[in-house]
Amino acid sequence: MNIIRANIRQFGMIIALIVVAILFQILTDGTFFNPRNITNLVLQNSYILILAIGMMFVILTGKIDLSVGTLLAFTSALSGVFMIQWGLSMWVAIPMILALGALFGAWNGY
Secondary structure (H helix, E strand, O other): OHHHHHOHHHHHHHHHHHHHHHHHHHHOOOOOOOHHHHHHHHHHOHHHHHHHHHHHHHHHOOOOOOOHHHHHHHHHHHHHHHHHHOOOOHHHHHHHHHHHHHHHHHHHHO
């Protein structure tokens, strides 16, 4: 118990996460930790997980890049414009979005 008290600042977010998870488990009558719900949460947030893994490598190397969220929102909006308003097929729009994302990301990095 002394370890937790001595490192409460480091364990604060973990403790808060556990409290919130238990609260949702109680409020949803036990369906929060249902395997189907966990699978749905992972599938619905998979693009965020992919971004988080990439950002983890950036942060671990001692660098910080705050432009990832902005670039994600911009390229997502562009992909919607390309496919919905301009009527481009998915196979044309995705390479264009990837190229524009790489270009704007390189510009932000510069």
